[in-house]
Amino acid sequence: MGIYLAALILLSFLLWIKSIFHRHRLTLLKSLKRVTNMTSETDGADVTALLVTAHPDDECMFFAPTVIRLVELKARVHVLCLSEGNYYNQGARRKQELLDSCAVLGIPASRVTITDHKNLPDDPKAEWSVSLVSSVIAKHIRALSVNMVLTFDGRGVSGHANHTAIYKAVSHLAITGQIPDDCCLLSLVTVGLLRKYISFLELPLSWLLPSCLCCIVGSEGFRQAKAAMLCHRSQLLWFRYLYISLSRYMYINTFQLIPQGPKNLKIY
């Protein structure tokens, strides 16, 4: 009797996940309209998104569901990667891996920028300057007429100092009113360890908890995200395979809006 009950509960849970996935497909465009200034009713062609990451592989390891969904909706997605990922002196190789991974996710090389600034090293112990990072990001927002910036939140998913430095820089731009009026800033929600490693089973929680944007992919999107991860061959140690199999970020991204202060605020 007990085993039948357990099977029934499991089946109901999986059906719930499936129904959330289908509802998400219907509501994603509405959520995008709420957070951006896009007017299109049919797709996201009005959206020019800038994904700001710290290292080659962040784009697929953490943001793949979002990139896949945005590209599918015909949004222009640009990637700004602030380091070559040169911690083990593999910078040149990792640059190419990033371009390959972006191509798998649907982002052409012309929309990928990798900065190689000596003061922005790939190093968890290095403290990236808020003013330097924010000036690089602001320059890209203006040059590309970006209306949506996506990046890490204050916990940086993995807690890497380079990830959190980007959040600090974007928050600085937001607070000091240096973001164009029509540009929204979104930070990727960091979840706790248990939620992080239960793969798509975490979906109901992400769906029920408040967020301003939720991007979910199914098995097809997962395969695309996995293929992008496999482009980063220099990083493919055993625990990466474990990450691919268990991480909820391979299926689900949720975002919060980074609040913006008054425009053109002068700081004395």
Ligand SMILES: [Zn+2]
């Ligand atoms: Zn990283």
